[in-house]
Amino acid sequence: MPNLEQHAVLDVAGNVRAYLRFEVGIIRGEVPGRADVLGRPSDLLHEQLASRDREISRLRARLAAGDSNATNGGIPPEHFIWVFGVARTGSSWLGAMMGDLDDHATWYEPYVGDVFGYAYYMRAGEQQREREDYILGDPYRRAWIRSLRTFILEGADARFPELGENGYLVVKEPNGSVGAPLLVEALPESRVILLVRDPRDVVASLLAAHKEGSWGAGEDALADTDPDEFVRQRARMYNASFGKAWEAYEAHRGRKVATRYEDLRYDALGELQKVY
Known part of the structure; x- marks a missing residue:
């Protein structure tokens, strides 16, 4: 000094x-x-500047799209309730219960997170994401995050016109959780439910569902021909999907709650009250 x-x-x-x-x-x-x-240290300064740039991008997206949404009487962004996690965690049950509440509706599996998340995180590598010509390239992230926001809001308003500005939309998106970080960046005012279940039970449930004679039979023959490989593949899928769901939950600065499937079964009303 x-x-x-x-x-x-x-x-x-x-x-x-x-x-x-x-x-x-x-x-x-x-x-x-x-x-x-x-x-x-300079690396700390760079990290702080990058974090500030991301925050500015989120706020600009919110400002740019929020005004237009406020004037058309559509569902307010803060009334979106995302349900992230993985399949076989009770998300359909939770979505049905919440959808039965007054002024609520449930959007089942829009897969918007899968569409954008797969293209951004899975298909594109770091080098691809840095390209200016790539439609989801980081140099123009602010532009396409704003477009993603509009895409979600207008898609919801078209499907649920009866909700209007006083309604709440539960978006059941466990199978699109790979794109969860992008979705909450596009709608920073929205609410998030992270639904968690013991991964061993998740994989066991998937295996049972895909075996011959079950409701999901025929979708994946490995459940009968090579159950060990089926389990390995589903475990990798669980890790990828839940990893991004957790990343989104941690980064989200809006209202959020994490709930366990086991707790939901034990005290459904108590867990629902945490959401609101």
Whole structure:
């Protein structure tokens, strides 16, 4: 740290100013750069700037699309309730219960998160996402996040015109959770429910559902021919989907709640009250 630090500012003309910073100190080894002297490493500054840029992008998307939504009497963004997680966690049951409430409706499996999440996270690598020509490229992230917001809001209003500005829309999207971070970035005012179930029970339920004679028979023959490989594949899918759902939940600054399937079965009313 410097032993002496002084600075001076002189008004030159109009809005033009001259400034001088002067530091004197004694140190062993190399002379530190200014960022090190101030105790703010450059990589930390870059991280903070990147975080601020992402926050500005979210706020601009909210401002740009929020005004138009407010004037058309559609479902307010803050009345969207996302249900993220994975399949076989009780999301259909939860969606049905919430959809039965007054001024509520449930949008079952729109797969909007799958469409955008797969293209952005799974198909495109880091190099692809950095390309300006890629439609979901990071250089134009603000533009397509704003488009995603409009896409969701108008899609919901077209399907649920009866809800209007006083209604709540429960969006059951466990199978689209790979795109959950993008969805909450596009609608930062929305609410999030992260539905959790023991992954061993999830995979066991999927295996039973796809075996011969069950309701999902024929969709994946591995359930009968090679159940071990079926379990390995579903475990990888669980990890990818729930990982992004958790990432979205952690990043979301709006109203959110995490609930376990086991707790929902034990006290459904109590868990529902946490949502509101």
